[in-house]
Amino acid sequence: MLESQPPSAVAPRAAAIDTLRHLETPEGVEIALRVAGPVPRVLAFGIDLAVRAAICLALLPLVGLAGMGVGLLLLALFLLEWLYPVFFELRSGATPGKRAMGLLVVHDDGTAVGPSASLLRNLLRAADFLPLCYGLGLAAMLMDRDFRRLGDLAAGTLVIHRDAPPQPVAVPPHPPLPPPAPLDLATQQAVLAFAERSRTLSPARQAELAALAGLTVTAPADAVATLLGIANWISRGKPGTDGPMHPARRRDDAGPGATP
Amino acid sequence: MTIQARPRSPWESLDLGFALARAWFGRLWLCWWLTAGPVALVAALVLHRHPQLWLLLLWWCKPAFEALPLYWLSRAVFGEQLAVAATLRSLPRALPPRLWPQCLWRRIAMHRAFSMPVTLLEAPRGRARRQRLRRLGTGASAWLTLVCAQLEGIFWLSGILLLAFLIPAGLPMPDLTTAFVDAGPASYWAGSLLLLVAMSVVAPCYVAAGFALYLGRRTELEAWDLELVFRRRSPRGGRSARAGAAPLLLATVLAAAAPSPVAAAVMTPAEAKARIEAVLAQPDFGDTREVHVWVYVGADSPSAAAADDGAVLPAWLVQALASGAKWALIGLAAGALIALALRLLPISGGAQRRRRRRREAGAPASPPRAGDAPTPPTDIAAAVRHALAIGDVRGALGLLYREQVTQLRATGLALPDGATEAQCLRAARARLQPQALTRLTRVVTLWRAAAYGHQPVRPDSVAALLPAEAKACAHNDHG
Structure with a gap:
């Protein structure tokens, strides 16, 4: 299934016209000016x-x-x-x-x-x-x-x-939902970006994008909610366990165990 | 899409427009002249007495000239670069009737570059158009118009000055004011033509920047970048209808971004395997090359071999020659070995001789070892005194040190042959009385200084270390 590979970070950029200038630091970190x-x-x-x-x-x-x-x-x-x-x-x-x-x-x-x-x-x-x-x-x-x-x-x-100082953008709170299948990195980033930018999108457009994402198993009516749930899952992790990106929760969980 | 879809600030969108204009400058310039050229020619024929009116007319018709570059650009951005003939054929579609208001009562508007894509490509009317412009509009489009007007002026004046600079020094310098003031028709026409060229150079940038501003705003409001990612992921989305506003853009976006439905369909393992093999069979994977090697395929048929041998030489002769060559080779090798051994022997003999000579000289080249050192003399004190008398301080110290080591061994201390002075001291520290230890330390210090440091050691300090003297000293100390 060569055609359905995750979108390569390099391939579209080589052809696409943009005003970015890409640099790679000696540490292998790529930055774009x-x-x-x-x-x-x-x-x-x-x-x-x-x-x-x-x-x-x-x-x-x-x-x-x-x-x-x-x-x-x-x-x-x-x-x-x-x-x-x-x-x-x-x-x-x-x-x-x-x-x-x-x-x-x-x-x-x-x-x-x-x-x-x-x-x-x-x-x-x-x-x-x-x-x-x-x-x-x-x-x-x-x-x-x-x-x-x-x-x-x-x-x-x-x-x-000049890059603006990064603003903490909150994902709209929603009960976390597991994604139906493992998502590649680009899709994960897109789902998170969708959740963060969903306030600037019209409801109709939100529904349309969520339907496009094809991550919903149930009726397409609550596709937006499902996508928001997946975004919460990605950013906070499965409910009740240590989230991969949520140190506050981890501290809470460790508290009672550490002090008997 | 041939541009990278990502959320941009309005300024960045303008920059993207300039990058687009740079990438396709020739085509966009040509598109501008395709409409502007004929108009300029016809107008020049009619208004050849009034260059100012000619210039004003061309300036007024700028929106009409910009429509074709905009149309071409709106196709090119989505991957369809029209050829010249196709561009000409699409003229009626690129210049629709709704362009008239742009050239009439909306001509004096600062946000022309931005309102043109909305008006021409989306084609809303009346109130819907106003709403749409208000929703999409940013202040950057007015700045764009201002800057592009400056650019035109700068390029125009720069062009005139550049031409003036290029006039050779001998020729009379023309009065540059005639290019701006309608005095002499020839120079005024030249100045006007230069202005037209400046307009044509800036126009692609202006159109592209306005269009990029429009695209950037829609990308921001409709999250086009996310849509592209989602479409790449799921083929189902590619076929679903989209309630987008611009059907013109929609069609091209769909064509560009939707992956083929075959790719993501579920496959059985067997199908997948066949597909993988088909892919691997493509010439991109692996390569073939011709290699020539000798392979033993077994003896020829005996008759043929016999025929061959008989034809050239008898078998016994071949055998004799072969064995003769073999023995000759063996003999040669043995001779070479013997010659080598003979050559090497004198060297080793010389080494032995050298070593013997050094031992006769009596100068210990290394700390004495129990194995190969000559047996120590029985009367150490006498030997030491003798050595000191003939001025061999180093030899005397060596004798003293060796005697100490022998005594240490006698007390049952297991000193290895290669033990250094420091190791001896460390081992003795646990075993010896303080007095004896002091003496040993003193011997070792002097021995090190003499043997390794090549420092001069006074003979009387060595003599003081002799067993008898040391005892006397100890008595004196105690007394």
């Missing part, structure tokens, strides 16, 4: 431009200090133009604009960006700017698979979407 495209980056640049303009405006009263003040203002403009992104990228990996858009600058192996790479990618803004308003940089971004502008290509960096 979500590369950021032109629209969020242009908007982040716009925000940064506004921030820099605001700083310039705040520094404008320096002109009142005659020659010295103008010199200081020019120095500040120079620093803002060239070192503003470097400073913020080295500090937290993103300028305020990028942070607002949820972006992050990293090396193309996923590590935090270093001084040399950050300096290089920001000094090469001059090349990206040509011939006007980042024309070359945008063209490079549209042509590159990972949306890298020339500075990114030279410095070996990527701009990615």
Whole structure:
């Protein structure tokens, strides 16, 4: 039954178009970076431009200090133009604009960006700017698979979407039910995801998906409930025994036995 | 599906759209020109005196130009990439009458890229359309329109500047403002054409990003990724009807994702075995190769052998030759062995001679061993004094140490032949009186320093260790 093998983690990905860049750490852990495209980056640049303009405006009263003040203002403009992104990228990996858009600058192996790479990618803004308003940089971004502008290509960096801190998503409570047959990993994950996302799905769509899953033996009317029960079974384990992923229950069970 | 279905944020969906546009840029660009090209040509003939109007008309008709790329993309995403001829044939379906509102009163709308897929592919009307847009819509589509307008402007101006940069230094530099202001028709037309090219370059990205935004939103709301997993699992689901909204997408999703029903059907073991064998028989598994080897198949028929022998040489001659060769070989081997032994003997003899010479010199090369050491002299003290007198401190210490070991053995201590000085000390510690132990320790320390450390040892310190002297010292200490 070759065709009904569990969906391989690699096969569909090789062909499917996506904005993920897959890396494997030396420990054999696979991580996926979500590369950021032109629209969020242009908007982040716009925000940064506004921030820099605001700083310039705040520094404008320096002109009142005659020659010295103008010199200081020019120095500040120079620093803002060239070192503003470097400073913020080295500090937290993103300028305020990028942070607002949820972006992050990293090396193309996923590590935090270093001084040399950050300096290089920001000094090469001059090349990206040509011939006007980042024309070359945008063209490079549209042509590159990972949306890298020339500075990114030279410095070996990527701009990615920052991963949001994982939110604990609860599976809706339901009496656990055993699955009718052993499920492969992909199906288990899908069943759990179905339970976690069932609140965002319409009831009709829930019923449709549950019927599609084909895990119900009884009437299809309570297919959703069955699927939720299986999800609870997967996440908490069989009722009355130690669940594989439920340490609280295990502690409760061990308590009375350990103290006679 | 040729895209990875997973829940995405709206920004990520836009990025996916740009990735799609990059993957199929040539086709999408061609699709855009298939509708825009003829319109631009006809309009240029009619409005050749008014380039501004020509540009305005083309800009106004953008939704119509984007319909065909969108149609092509909606097929390609689900695995059906139409050829040029098929695309042309599907023009009437790609440009339905419901496109008119998009080009008329809905033209000035920021979320055009997003509303186009809903309007053209799902085809809801009136209130249903508004509801659907409200349900699906995100703010990202307006940002997309804004950014794409910027892109067009940047590419347009960059193109003009690039052309200006490329003009050789000797030629007169044209006034660049004429490309923007309607002064000289030629340069203004060039600038307008560049704007059209910039529009055509950005349009595939714009269409694809809007479509990806739409797909991403539906993936999120309808859990398409889960549906694909469930469909892959159960063939039953693949045939069941789906009350999806877009029949156009539905058909292609079903065709792409449903596995063949044969695969998951229940099989008897015999069927399964036959199937496995059939699969294993495919050329992907294992391989065949030709190998030539000699195999003994038994003697030929005697008559043929006899005929052969008789034809070449008589049998006795062959026998004699063979045995002669055999004995010659044996003789050669024996000779070689003897030669080797003769060659090796002088070496071993030399080694023996060397060893003998060293023993005559009287310098113990190693700690004395009971086995091969010469028997110790009976009067140790005299021998030690003699050795000290001729300046052989090391030999004197060796004699002293050996005497100590002999005494230890005499007390019944089982010291192995290979015992080190430290082992001797450790064994003696349990057996000897403190006084004797002190002496032994002193001997061992000096012996180690002289024999292994090659440190100079004063002869009088050795002489103090002689049995008689040691006794005297002990008396002095006690007295």
